[in-house]
Amino acid sequence: MNRQEILRKLRENKRVSRADLAKLTELSRPCVSSLVDEMIKEGLIHEVGVGESKGGRKPILLEYNFQAYGVVGAIFEGSTLYMSIADLSGDLLVDYHFRLPQPTNGEMAIRCLEQGLWTLLSKSGFDKSRLLGIGLGLPGITQRRDGTVSYAPSTGWMGLPVKQEIEDRLGLPVMIDNDVNLMTLGEFHKGVGNGFPNQVYMYVGTGIGAGIIIDGQFYRGFREASGEIGYMMVGQVEKLGRGEYGVFERNYSAPVIHEKARRVLPSFEGESGVVKQLIQLAEDGHEKACQLLDDIYRHWAYGIANMVSILDPELLILSGEMIDIGESGVEKIQDMLTEWVPYVPQIKMAALGNKAGIIGAIHSILEAFHVENSNKIYLSGGYIYENK
CATH class of the missing domain: 1.10.10.10 (Winged helix-like DNA-binding domain superfamily/Winged helix DNA-binding domain)
Structure with a gap:
């Protein structure tokens, strides 16, 4: 001490x-x-x-000496793995990203992590023995203390000892957390959320999720499942099986919006930037694009209204595909919220892009780890790892 x-x-x-x-x-x-x-x-x-x-x-x-040791931040965002090495001040030294082949699975994800770690070490000249550990963002409901993922439709990792397996493969201490939680922490520490003690971060990508900060503290819930807004009953309700995507994300996540766009707009191309393409088509006068875009905004706003009416945040941060809605899209959502809820929070676009999750992962591991002597690292909670 x-x-x-x-x-x-x-x-x-x-x-x-x-x-x-x-x-x-x-x-x-x-x-x-x-x-x-x-x-x-x-x-x-x-x-x-x-x-x-x-x-x-x-x-x-x-x-x-901020360069005495380093940490690695990693996050799976959609089908891409982003990684960085940072020093003890949290400054990013070297970046790496890799697009995973689809469909992917847990084993493929771990192999990509291994490849990414060795690439970072090679590019940075950092010795592995000087790494304190890895903060890793994963999709689904992560159990940080147990080192498992209790709910994850996209990886097949449900209930498995993910943390232990990754530690065994990489030879380093690992802290797992939900991907959107880490993005939220990144914006809170270094992005547009800095200085706002009460905020909600909303992400729309392969799934739909949120991160919640109350009075400057991250709120995770009893089973670390807070912010799993993809399971809100927003959109067409279908019978769900355990381990599947929720109703909200089954209707209004990026891949689903893409499929809707392809059905009504045969000329629609590509999977990335789906909202940006819809906005361009709407501006060009495509009536069906206008209708689909209005439907998307309205249902995203339903989800936001649910969160705002319960949490009353000072700030709402939009990220993922929502980044592309622009000022006019934000105004439309604000107008809807004004009709539906007593108080509308300030709304900002996320500023850090794919760096948000990396920065959040690095900050989480820097806060949790401290060097007790030259060869032992203590994780808050009592776990000890030999740094060999």
Whole structure:
């Protein structure tokens, strides 16, 4: 605990002396000196010069070494894997992305993770022994402590020890979380959500999901299933089997919208940017494109109204395919919400793109891990891993 307090103060105060650290931490000078010397040997702290004298010998200044260790952030977003290595300040050093062949499965996903890790290490020159671990965003309802995915229509990982299997294959500690949760954390820390303690992040892609932050704290729910808005009863209701997509995402996720567009617009092309293409066709006067677009906006707004009426957020962040609706689309949704709910939150477009999930993954692992000595890493909750 004393080590961590020293490191925390060094992260907050650049270039301070041992005497300053003793005052900041309220620890004794001998204690601070001993622990600082220990962490200098481990590479966590640098001596970086001499400070101004306050009447005696000039003090030696200390600085936290953000490059001592690194972390990896990874997220499966749709059919693409995004990965990055970051230093201990959270700054991204090297990026990697790979489009998974379709249809994919859990084994293919793990092989892509292995390939991505070695590619990152090769490009960055980072030694694997200096990695604290990997924060990984997965589709579905993740159980972070158990290391399983309890509900995942797209991967076949339901109930399996995903975390343990990935750790065994990669030889590194792994923290799993829901992909949209990590995107939410990314925008909260570094994007348009920064400074908003009460916010909802909504994502429309292969599925539909949301992340919820209340009073600056991420809300996960009793079974870590909060934000699974794809299961809202929005749209045409069909009989569902366990492990399948929910009603909302069966009717208004990106792949389904694409299929609807192909049925009414034979000339419709491609799977990416489906909403952007519909908007262009509507602007060109295609009546069926206008009708489909209005139907999409209305049903997305139904889902938003459900969330807003319960959570009353200050900010709503739109992401995924919703990014392309533009100011006119936001105005249409705002007008509908004004009719339906007492208070309409501020609405912003996500700013970080595919970096949001990576940044969220990196922040989550930096907050959960701390270096206890040069070869052990402690995860909050009591789990210990040897960093070999």
